[in-house]
Amino acid sequence: MISNxxxxxxxFTYEGHSFEENFDTLxxxxxxxxxxxxxxxxxxxxxxxxxxxxxxxxxxxRSVIPKLAKLSHLKTLGLTLxxxxxxxxxxTFHLFCDGRLIHTQAKNKLFALGDEMRYFHAxxxxxxxxxxxxxxxxxxxxxxxxxxxxxxxxxxxxxVILIPAYWGKQRKDHFExxxxxxxxxxxxxxxxANSSDDSMAASSGIITPFGEAYRDDRKSVITxxxxxxxxxxxxxxxxxxxx
Numbered sequence: 476m477i478s479n480x481x482x483x484x485x486x487f488t489y490e491g492h493s494f495e496e497n498f499d500t501l502x503x504x505x506x507x508x509x510x511x512x513x514x515x516x517x518x519x520x521x522x523x524x525x526x527x528x529x530x531x532x533x534x535x536x537r538s539v540i541p542k543l544a545k546l547s548h549l550k551t552l553g554l555t556l557x558x559x560x561x562x563x564x565x566x567t568f569h570l571f572c573d574g575r576l577i578h579t580q581a582k583n584k585l586f587a588l589g590d591e592m593r594y595f596h597a598x599x600x601x602x603x604x605x606x607x608x609x610x611x612x613x614x615x616x617x618x619x620x621x622x623x624x625x626x627x628x629x630x631x632x633x634x635v636i637l638i639p640a641y642w643g644k645q646r647k648d649h650f651e652x653x654x655x656x657x658x659x660x661x662x663x664x665x666x667x668a669n670s671s672d673d674s675m676a677a678s679s680g681i682i683t684p685f686g687e688a689y690r691d692d693r694k695s696v697i698t699x700x701x702x703x704x705x706x707x708x709x710x711x712x713x714x715x716x717x718x
Contacts, residue, residue: 478703479700479701479702479703480511480512480513480551480609480611480700480701481508481509481511481512481513481698481699481700481701482512482513482635482664482666482681482698482699482700482701483508483509483512483513483514483515483666483696483697483698484515484666484667484668484679484680484681484696484697484698485501485504485505485514485515485516485517485520485668485679485695485696485697486517486668486669486670486671486677486679486692486694486695486697487500487501487504487517487520487670487671487695488670488671488672488673489517489520489521489523489670489672490523490670490672494521494522494531494532494535497520497521497522497523498521498539498542501516501520501521501546501554502542502546504516504695504696505546505550505552506546507696508550508696508698509698510549510550511549511550512550512551512698513550513551513553513611513613513635513637513666513701514550514551514552514553515552515553515554515637515638515639515666515667515668516552516553516554516639516668517554517639517640517641517668517669517670517679518554518555518566518617518618518639518640518641518668518669518670519555519556519557519566519641520554520555520639520670521535521536521539521554521556522535522536522556522557523641524589524591524594524641525557526590526593526594529557529559529564529594530559532557533557533558533559533564536556536557536558537558540556540569540576543569543571544571544574544575544576545574546571547571547572547573547574547575548573548574549573550572550573551570551571551572551573551608551609551613552570552571552572553568553569553570553571553615553637553639554568554569554639555567555568555569555582555617555639556569558581563595563596564594564595564596565581565582565595565596565598566581566582566585566591566595566598566617567579567580567581567582567598568580568581568582568615568617568639570606570608570613570615572608572609577606577608578606579602580598580599580602580603580604580615580617581596581597581598581599581602582595582597582598582617582618582619582620583597583598583599583600583602583603583617583620583626584597584617584619584620584622584623584626585597585619586618586619591619600629603615603616603620603626603629603630604629604630605630605632605633611634611635611701612632612633612634612635613633613634613635613636613637614629614630614633614635614636614637615636615637615638615639616630616636616637616638616657617638617639617640618638618639618640618641618642621638621640621650621653621654621657622653627657627660627661630661631661631717632717633661633663634663634664634701634703634706635663635664635665635666635701636657636658636661636663636664636665636666637666637667637668638654638657638665638666638667638668639668640667640668640669640670641669641670641675642669642670642675642676642678643674643675643676644673644674644675644676646676647676647677647678650667650669650676650678651676651678651688651690654667654678654680654682654688655682655686655688657682658682658683658684658686659684659685659686661684661717662684662706662709662710662713662715662717663684663706664681664682664683664684664701664706665681665682666680666681667679667680667681667682671692671695677692678690678692679692679697680697681697681698681699683699683702683705684705684706684709684710685705685709
């Protein structure tokens with residue numbers, strides 16, 4: 476068990492690039508992260524919202540799963556992929572750890588303003604839960620799910636909350652405020668990875684349980700070391716039932 480792994484948030488542009496180019500960019504950035512790090516990539520960073528190429532995107536996603544598993548050697552890597560199951564498309568988060576796929580969950584709260592409900596099927600609410608990885612309790616909310624306090628309750632007690640996002644620039648302040656509030660309310664680390672395409676908010680980074688935000692829109696890789704002691708201290712000092 477790694478006591479204090481490095482948390483890593485990625486942000487890069489991927490709209491207008493081929494699926495293969497985006498995978499190469501992702502692989503290059505993951506290679507720059509330290510061993511035993513927890514690495515998060517933006518929402519649908521390989522395909523974007525390819526509504527006109529959904530079958531192609533799902534096929535590509537399925538084909539690169541072994542490569543993504545390989546990228547996670549001595550690391551934990553999370554990202555969402557377009558997936559097809561039983562004739563329906565899902566925006567599914569995949570979490571890899573040291574070469575293995577260990578958890579998936581499809582996006583439950585779909586964003587109506589982005590026409591997601593026309594193209595994607597909603598995932599199961601029950602799949603939004605805490606996953607234990609090498610002694611660390613990890614949970615995931617996918618983009619729009621960040622806005623739902625009911626979902627915050629489902630992941631109460633997580634040490635690290637991952638937020639892969641494709642969040643628009645017009646609501647940049649909302650993204651920063653909500654990720655900060657979640658870290659403070661949950662007394663957890665929040666790792667948020669967002670697209671940095673021209674219309675997107677960027678604002679990727681890591682927020683501590685105390686509410687210190689480490690963000691830099693100019694960087695493709697943002698890192699901060701997880702301090703288990705800070706989680707324990709916050710939960711004892713301001714006791715909301717998580718200690």
